[in-house]
Amino acid sequence: MSLWSIVSHMPPEEFSGLFAEFPRSLRCLLADWLENQPWEFINGSDAFCTSMASGMLSAMLEKLRSAASSDGQQCQILQQVSGIENAYRRDPLRLVAVLKAILEGEKAAVLKRDRHLPLSFHRRQEELKFSLGLQRLQHRVREIQALRDNPAAASRQLNVQDLQLKATETKPPESELPTLILEAVKELEVAKQQVLKRIQIWKRQQQLAGNGALFEENLAPLQKRCESLVEVYFQLHQQVMAASAELGAELLPRLLERFNEVLSSLVKSSFLVEKQPPQVLKTQTKFQASARFLLGPQLLKASAKPYMVRADMVTEKQARELALSAYSNALSESTGEIMHNVVALETNPTSGTCCANFKNVLLKKIKRCERKGSESVTEEKCAVLFSTTVALTPSNLSVHLQVLSLPIVVIVHGNQDNNAKATVLWDNAFSEIDRVPFVVAERVPWEKMCDTLNLKFMAEVQTTKGLLKEHYFFLAQKIFNDHSASLEDFQSRSVSWAQFNKEILPGRGFTFWQWFDGVLDLTKRCLKSYWSDRLIIGFISKQYVCKLLSTEPDGTFLLRFSDSEIGGVTIAHVIRGKDGSSQVENIQPFSAKDLSIRSLGDRIRDLGQLRNLYPNTPKDQAFGSHYNKEQTGKDGRGYVSTAIKMTVESERDQQAQRAVGGPPEAPQAQMLSLPVLQPELHPESLRSVLSPICPPGPFCPQPLPTGYPTGENINMMVSDNLGSSFPSTSPVLSPSLVMDPTLPRCQDLAFRNPLPFMPNQYMTEASSEPQDEEMPELAPFTSMVDPPLQSSPRWMAPSMDLPPSSDFEQFLQEVSLEGPALCPPFTPPLQRSGYPSPNPSCWGLGESRWDDSVRPGHA
Structure with missing residues (x-):
C-alpha cells in the first residue's frame, strides 16, 4: 500500500500550507512514482547529490508531460510543469527539499490518524536508501580513479565540504586521496550493515511465517543486493591496492583489515536456511531442508570436488556457544544421530542459485539434556546446524560457513505434538532479532x-x-x-x-x-x-x-x-x-x-426447533448454501436411497418415557437406530428376545421385568422411488431374529432336531476391520417382539460339515425329542473340536470379536 492511497482519502484541509510551492494536483498525478524516488535520503550539496537531484527533476518533468497528454486539463498541467522547470532547473536541490517536506507532512498526518505507516512503505524506503548508498559508493570509486589518474584536475572537482576537510585548494592533491578512500570505506561499512539488517529481517519474517504470517520467500532481491555490494567492494579494494604507495605503511593495513571484516561478514551472513526443517520433529521420521549460499554463484570457483554441507543436531547450550564465537568454531559433537545428513553444495547456472538440498534426512535418535525445574520434554529446544568450508574467488580465501535452523522441538510420540506446537508458537511469536539462542520472554x-x-x-x-x-x-x-x-x-x-x-x-x-x-x-x-x-x-x-x-x-x-x-x-x-x-x-x-x-448444516436443517440464527436470520437463509443435496429414489444400481437424520429428545419425550416405566433420564446423545443388534449387549439383554426359542438354560437367561428406554437422536430414513422419506420401523434387532409368523415354536420337529452348527463356519477375520475408538450409542430396545420361528431356521445351513461322529452322537443324545432347550450345555465337544466356545457377552454389533458362526440366522 502506498502513502498516497491513504492520503488521497483524507480531508485536504489537513494538509493546508503543505503544497504552497508544489501543486497538490501534480502530487496526485505523480502518486506512487513520487514515493519511489529517494528524495528523503539526498543530504548535502556535493557533486553526487546535485547530479542525483538533476536527474530526478528531469525524470519528473517527463512523467508529468506524459500524464498531461492523457488528461482533460492538458493546458493547465503543462503550464504548471513549465513553472516547475523554470523554478528548479538551476537549483534542483531546492526541489528535493520541497518534496521531502511534502512527504514528511503526509507521513505525520497518517501517523497521527493510524499510529503506523504501511509495512510496504517502510520496505520501499529501506530499498531506496540502500540503492542510493550503492550509487554513492560507485560515484566514490569513480572519484578515486579520477584522482589517481589526474590528481590536479580531480582535485578541483572534489567538494571540500563533502570530504569533511578544512583544507584549502592550496593543500597538495595527494593528501585528498587517503581522505576520499576513508570516506568510501566508511560508506561501504554502512551499506554492509544495511544488507546484514535486511538479512536479519528476512530471517525474522521467516520465523513469523511459522505462525502464519505473510512471508516473501523469494531470496533473489536479497541475493542481488549482496552481489551488487560485493562487486563495489572489489572495485574499491582494487583502487586501495593500486594506491598503496600513497596510503603508506600505517594506513594500508588498517584499511585492509576493515575490508576483510566487511567481506567476511557478508559471506557468512549470506549463508541461510532457505527451507527450514519441521519445527516439531518426530524421531524416526524423514524430513527435508535446504541451505543457500547467496554469494556462491559469484564467489565460488569451479572445484574438482564439490563442497559438502553437513547437518547436525545441536542443543540450546551448543547453539549459544556457537553464537558467542560468531559461528567461527566448529561443532564438537552432534546431540542426535541424523541419517543422510551430508549433501553437495551445488550451483545452478539457470536459476543462479547455490544450494544444498537435504531431501531424505532422518533423525534417528536424540540425546536429551538436563532440564531446568519443571521444564518438560516438549519445552526443550534444539536446532539443526548446517556447516561447510569453502574457498572464495579470486583471493582463494578459506571461509567456514555455519547457520542454525529455527528452534526445533523433538518428540518421540504423536501425543507430544500439541505441547510441542505451543513451545514453537511462543518462541516464533515473541523472540527478538539477534537474541542469544533460544532466549524468549517468559x-x-x-x-x-x-x-x-x-x-x-x-x-x-x-x-x-x-x-x-x-x-x-x-x-x-x-x-x-x-x-x-x-x-x-x-x-x-x-x-x-x-x-x-x-x-x-x-x-x-x-x-x-x-x-x-x-x-x-x-x-x-x-x-x-x-x-x-x-x-x-x-x-x-x-x-x-x-x-x-x-x-x-x-x-x-x-x-x-x-x-x-x-x-x-x-x-x-x-x-x-x-x-x-x-x-x-x-x-x-x-x-x-x-x-x-453428518455435516453441521445438515444437522441444523434436521432440527425443526431451530428457526432463526441469532439475532434474526432464518436458518435456511443463513445455512442454505451449506446444506447437502438429499438423494431420493433409487441409485444407479437400483437400490433405494437412505439417509441419516438427527433429532434431539425434548423434555416432553423424556416425561412420556418415564410415564410408561422408562428410566428417569434418557440420554441426550447422538445415536444410530439401525436394524442390527446393540453393541456391548449383555446376556441378560437377550433373555426376552431368546425366550421363545431358548427356554431357561445355561445360555438362555430369564426375561427382564422392564423394557428399554428410547433415546433416538439419529434415525435411518429410507426413501422410495417417489422421493418420499419415512423412518424405518424395524425393531432394533438382527433381521435374522425376525422369524416366519406362520410357523409353530419349539414343538416343531425340524427345530427340535436341528443339524449341528459349526462355530467357525461363517466366522469373519477378527483383524480385517479397523476398530473405532468410540461407536455411536445405539437406541435401546423399546419393545420385545416374540416372533414365531421359521420351519427351517436360517442359521442351520444343510451344507455344514458334521463334527466327528462321537461328538455328533453325544450332541444328538443331548438334543433329544423331549429336550427342553435349544441351547444345551454342549461346549465340551466344541472345545474338543478346536472351535472357540460361544461367549454371549461378546454378542455385539460391528465388533471384530463377534463369532458369526453362533449368530442366530446368519447365512
Whole structure:
C-alpha cells in the first residue's frame, strides 16, 4: 500500500500550507512514482547529490508531460510543469527539499490518524536508501580513479565540504586521496550493515511465517543486493591496492583489515536456511531442508570436488556457544544421530542459485539434556546446524560457513505434538532479532498474544475472517480466569508461558493452548466455510449465551465452541418451558468425527426447533448454501436411497418415557437406530428376545421385568422411488431374529432336531476391520417382539460339515425329542473340536470379536 492511497482519502484541509510551492494536483498525478524516488535520503550539496537531484527533476518533468497528454486539463498541467522547470532547473536541490517536506507532512498526518505507516512503505524506503548508498559508493570509486589518474584536475572537482576537510585548494592533491578512500570505506561499512539488517529481517519474517504470517520467500532481491555490494567492494579494494604507495605503511593495513571484516561478514551472513526443517520433529521420521549460499554463484570457483554441507543436531547450550564465537568454531559433537545428513553444495547456472538440498534426512535418535525445574520434554529446544568450508574467488580465501535452523522441538510420540506446537508458537511469536539462542520472554503483553492467536487461527483455518474484540474478551476471561475485568483491563495485562500452556484451566483437564488448538483443528477440518461466512460466534461463554438468548423468540439459536470439551461445537437454542417461559438449551457438542458423519448444516436443517440464527436470520437463509443435496429414489444400481437424520429428545419425550416405566433420564446423545443388534449387549439383554426359542438354560437367561428406554437422536430414513422419506420401523434387532409368523415354536420337529452348527463356519477375520475408538450409542430396545420361528431356521445351513461322529452322537443324545432347550450345555465337544466356545457377552454389533458362526440366522 502506498502513502498516497491513504492520503488521497483524507480531508485536504489537513494538509493546508503543505503544497504552497508544489501543486497538490501534480502530487496526485505523480502518486506512487513520487514515493519511489529517494528524495528523503539526498543530504548535502556535493557533486553526487546535485547530479542525483538533476536527474530526478528531469525524470519528473517527463512523467508529468506524459500524464498531461492523457488528461482533460492538458493546458493547465503543462503550464504548471513549465513553472516547475523554470523554478528548479538551476537549483534542483531546492526541489528535493520541497518534496521531502511534502512527504514528511503526509507521513505525520497518517501517523497521527493510524499510529503506523504501511509495512510496504517502510520496505520501499529501506530499498531506496540502500540503492542510493550503492550509487554513492560507485560515484566514490569513480572519484578515486579520477584522482589517481589526474590528481590536479580531480582535485578541483572534489567538494571540500563533502570530504569533511578544512583544507584549502592550496593543500597538495595527494593528501585528498587517503581522505576520499576513508570516506568510501566508511560508506561501504554502512551499506554492509544495511544488507546484514535486511538479512536479519528476512530471517525474522521467516520465523513469523511459522505462525502464519505473510512471508516473501523469494531470496533473489536479497541475493542481488549482496552481489551488487560485493562487486563495489572489489572495485574499491582494487583502487586501495593500486594506491598503496600513497596510503603508506600505517594506513594500508588498517584499511585492509576493515575490508576483510566487511567481506567476511557478508559471506557468512549470506549463508541461510532457505527451507527450514519441521519445527516439531518426530524421531524416526524423514524430513527435508535446504541451505543457500547467496554469494556462491559469484564467489565460488569451479572445484574438482564439490563442497559438502553437513547437518547436525545441536542443543540450546551448543547453539549459544556457537553464537558467542560468531559461528567461527566448529561443532564438537552432534546431540542426535541424523541419517543422510551430508549433501553437495551445488550451483545452478539457470536459476543462479547455490544450494544444498537435504531431501531424505532422518533423525534417528536424540540425546536429551538436563532440564531446568519443571521444564518438560516438549519445552526443550534444539536446532539443526548446517556447516561447510569453502574457498572464495579470486583471493582463494578459506571461509567456514555455519547457520542454525529455527528452534526445533523433538518428540518421540504423536501425543507430544500439541505441547510441542505451543513451545514453537511462543518462541516464533515473541523472540527478538539477534537474541542469544533460544532466549524468549517468559511473560508478554496480552495484546501481542491476541495478535499471535489471530494470526495462527487465520493461517490454520485458511480464512480471511479473523478474531474480533469480543472473541479476545472471552479468551482473556478464560486464560486469566477472571470474569469481572473489562476489555480495557485485559489490554494492560501480561500473560505468562505458564498460563498459556502449563497451568490446567480451573475445573478442566487441559491447558488454554490445548483447548484453543482443539478449536483450530475442528474449525480447519469441518467449519471453515461456516466461520468464513460468520455463522459461528464460537468464542463465547455458556453464561453469556444464556443472557444473550433469554429475551429472544422461541427457536433462536447460535453456535459456540464447547468450553468444557476439546474440539467441540455446540448449538444453543431457545425453547419454551412448561410454564411458558424461555429456556436456553445446549445440545451435546459435536466433534470432528460427528461432523464427518453428518455435516453441521445438515444437522441444523434436521432440527425443526431451530428457526432463526441469532439475532434474526432464518436458518435456511443463513445455512442454505451449506446444506447437502438429499438423494431420493433409487441409485444407479437400483437400490433405494437412505439417509441419516438427527433429532434431539425434548423434555416432553423424556416425561412420556418415564410415564410408561422408562428410566428417569434418557440420554441426550447422538445415536444410530439401525436394524442390527446393540453393541456391548449383555446376556441378560437377550433373555426376552431368546425366550421363545431358548427356554431357561445355561445360555438362555430369564426375561427382564422392564423394557428399554428410547433415546433416538439419529434415525435411518429410507426413501422410495417417489422421493418420499419415512423412518424405518424395524425393531432394533438382527433381521435374522425376525422369524416366519406362520410357523409353530419349539414343538416343531425340524427345530427340535436341528443339524449341528459349526462355530467357525461363517466366522469373519477378527483383524480385517479397523476398530473405532468410540461407536455411536445405539437406541435401546423399546419393545420385545416374540416372533414365531421359521420351519427351517436360517442359521442351520444343510451344507455344514458334521463334527466327528462321537461328538455328533453325544450332541444328538443331548438334543433329544423331549429336550427342553435349544441351547444345551454342549461346549465340551466344541472345545474338543478346536472351535472357540460361544461367549454371549461378546454378542455385539460391528465388533471384530463377534463369532458369526453362533449368530442366530446368519447365512
